[in-house]
Amino acid sequence: MNQTVMIVDDSLFMRNILRGIVQEKGYVVVAEAASGIEAMKNLHTHKPDLILLDIVLPDSNDLELLESIVAARPQAAVVLCSAIGQEDVIRKALDIGAKAFLQKPFNPEKVIQVLENLGG
Amino acid sequence: MDMSQYRDLFVSEARGHLNAFNELIVRLEGSDGDKATINELFRHAHSLKGMAATMGYDPVAALAHAMEGQLSRVRSEECPFVPALADLLLESADNLGEMISQVESGSETIREAAELVERLASFNPDEVKSEPDAQEPDPVRTSQPQAPAHNFRQSDTFKSIRIRTETLDHLVNITGELITNRYHLVDCVSQYGGNDFDEPIHRLTGLLRELRDEVFKARMLPFAFIAERFPRLVRDLARKQGKEISFHLDGRNIELDRAILEEITEPLVHVLRNAVDHGMEPPDRRVAAGKPLNGDIRLSVTRDKDHVDIVIEDDGCGMDPERIKSKAVEKGIINGEQAAAMTPQEALMLVCAPGLSTAESVSDVSGRGVGMDAVRTAVHSLGGVLTIQSEIGRGSRFIMRLPITVSxxxxxxxxxxxxxxxxxxxxxxxxxxxxxxxxxxxxxxxxxxxxxxxxxxxxxxxxxxxxxxxxxxxxxxxxxxxxxxxxxxxxxxxxxxxxxxxxxxxxxxxxxxxxxxxxxxxxxxxxxxxxxxxxxxx
Missing domain, CATH: 2.40.50.180 (CheA-289, Domain 4)
Structure with a gap:
């Protein structure tokens, strides 16, 4: 069965691009969210297998949202997306339970590579 | 993957970031630089950089990166937010605006702003401060033929505009006339024949429908537009009468035609006022009746296809159909025979009969008589229906079913x-x-x-x-x-x-x-x- 994905990013532009990339590879985008609140709501209704999460959102600070997501749905694989390349943020995120890190700007190959590595 | 399909979205979102950026810089100048605004500025530059890099618009990404870098220094208090920096950031934002216009026009290349990037990277607040005369025009700025800030294109800033309501009314009238005319045209065609007309008339019908929808959309306002003052109204009235009331408002984002909102405001105030004055019992009577001391009044708006229901309900004393009937007979509004034939539902509607009561004389019965005829008239003249439900001792519910648009x-x-x-x-x-x-x-x-x-x-x-x-x-x-x-x-x-x-x-x-x-x-x-x-x- 195809894996289901939720995309969390406050930019519609980014969400559209990510959607285009993952759909082409057969993932099913079941939900999108532009804010932390929306993300949590969709998490409960759509129960995605994979979550692409932008850590810079207007209504959430640092890694709070990641913590809530991991607590609410530990079986989902969270891939953190952001242009912030700071090592300590990545390390913290991985400690909390993020499965991978995707650094912006990304091209389609990079996104798919990260997602496919998750499966392995 | 073909990235060009995302270009329009990029342009509109990038413009949104730039508008916000400009506004925040101006705000920051006035407020002496608070941390939250700096963070927000940083976020806009950062998002824009990420978007541009993804699309491969390197000059945009490079400039946004330089802005982000400078803001990062302000954030960590390495560099104070001086007016010269505000100028430089605004100049950069203008330059980004031009780049985005180039993207929008589909041009293959975007002009780089290496010099600006360099100036941002090497910005030193002390150098600016030590300049002897701040009044002197900035040598760099004067080398530019014209300040780009005053050179914006219309599409850059005017995403939404204010329109006089008369203009909107006029548009509705014209649309209405066009619809009438289409019927006339169809009649003529069916009379004189000609299959050639089918296609253009079909298209005309579709376009008119679209026009009508757009014109009406432009006239819609959220219910919150009139409801903002209701919580305060209920609170003040309750205070004055020594009643404890919680007011709940649901559906504030549901949109209605401006004209309907305008016409329904007073009737709503009226029903709310009645709910507080007469519907809600004083606290001691509530407690004696085994109800919570705190009364509830709820105003909710829900949409159902092409109409909305505005419901005002209270958990007060309710209304007694029998007492309303006898009052109406007493006042000569109905005779005894009519009263006997009335359902409780119809009896409740008697509170809308003109002249049923004044507040003084029936406040012990129900007190709903004052001006309820005006409420019903207003609802009807909008093409709506007013329904009243009530249960003695449990409360009352007034339901106004209104069309979303008039005309x-x-x-x-x-x-x-x-x-x-x-x-x-x-x-x-x-x-x-x-x-x-x-x-x-x-x-x-x-x-x-x-x-x-x-x-x-x-x-x-x-x-x-x-x-x-x-x-x-x-x-x-x-x-x-x-x-x-x-x-x-x-x-x-x-x-x-x-x-x-x-x-x-x-x-x-x-x-x-x-x-x-x-x-x-x-x-x-x-x-x-x-x-x-x-x-x-x-």
Missing amino acids: IINALMVKSGNFEIAFPVNSIRRTLELKPAEIIEEAGQQAVLIDESYVPLRSLARLLGHPPQPASDETLIPVVICESGGSLVAFAADRLRGQQEIFVRPLGPPLSQLRGINGATVTGDGRVVFVVDTAALA
Whole structure:
């Protein structure tokens, strides 16, 4: 069965691009969210297998949202997306339970590579 | 992957970031630089950089990166936010705006801003400060032929504009006329024939529908627009009377036509006021009745297809239909016989009868009499329906069912004698055809049996003041069944001509005084057809 994905990013532009990339590879985008609140709501209704999460959102600070997501749905694989390349943020995120890190700007190959590595 | 499909979205979102960026810089200058604003500025530059890099617009990404870098230094207090930096950031934002315009116009290359990037990277607040005379024009700025800030293109900043309401009203009128004209055109074509017209008329119909929807959309405002003052109103009234009331407001984002909001504001205030004044018991009486000390008043708006329901409910003392009836008999509004025949639902609607009561005389009964006739009139004149529900000791509920827009409505065109009148489809429950034998005569009143209940039958011919056509036993009588104040009423007609979209115009005096008529429309072939107010006819 195809894996289901939720995309969390406050930019519609980014969400559209990510959607285009993952759909082409057969993932099913079941939900999108532009804010932390929306993300949590969709998490409960759509129960995605994979979550692409932008850590810079207007209504959430640092890694709070990641913590809530991991607590609410530990079986989902969270891939953190952001242009912030700071090592300590990545390390913290991985400690909390993020499965991978995707650094912006990304091209389609990079996104798919990260997602496919998750499966392995 | 073809990235060009995301270009328009990039342009519009990038412009959004730039607008916000400009606004924040100006705010920051005034407020002496608070941390939250700096963070927000940083976030906009950062998002723009990420988007541009993803699209491969390197010059945009490079400039946004330089801005982000400088803001990062401000954030960590390495560098103060001095006016010269504000200038530089605004100049950069303008430059980004130009780059985005180049993207939008589909140009292959984007002009780089290496010099600006360099100036941002090497910005030193102390150098600027140590300049002897700040009044002197900045040498770098004067080397530019013109300040780009005043060179923006229209599309850069004017995403939304203010429009006078008269202009919008005028647009609705023109749209209404166009719709009327289309009917006329269709009539002509069907008369003179010609298949060649089918396609253009089909397209015209689609375009008109689109035009109508867009024009109406432009007139919509969220309910919050009028509801913002209600919580305060309820609170102040409750205070004055020593009552404890929690006010709840649901559905504030539901949109309605501006004209409807305008007309419904006073009636809503009125019903809310009554709910506090008369619906809600004083705290000691609530406690004595075993209810929570704190009363609830809830105003909720919900949308259902092409109408909205505005519901005001309280958990107060409710209204007693029997006492309302006896009050009405006492006042000579109805006689005892009528009172006996009334359902509780109909009795409650008596509070809307003009002259039923004044607040002083019945505040012990229900006190809903004041001005409720004005409330009902307002709801009806908008093509809506008012329903009242109440349970003694438990509370009351006032439901206003309103159309979302006025002016252009779906109507059933009905013929009676030489008259044609229009019934708003909103107010029709169903239509059917009756055999004369199915009409029940009782005490001079006609009625029909529908779903096992008696529904009064009114002859449109009689209401319109012309002699009813003698019907043979064989002819079927078309009947329109409408809902009015919670009960049904049937209207007998000669012919139902079908449904049509009509443009309703309000009537001026003296026609506006006519009872039972809400407005008029001009048909495609130029006849005037009145739009009935079914509640008033019932």
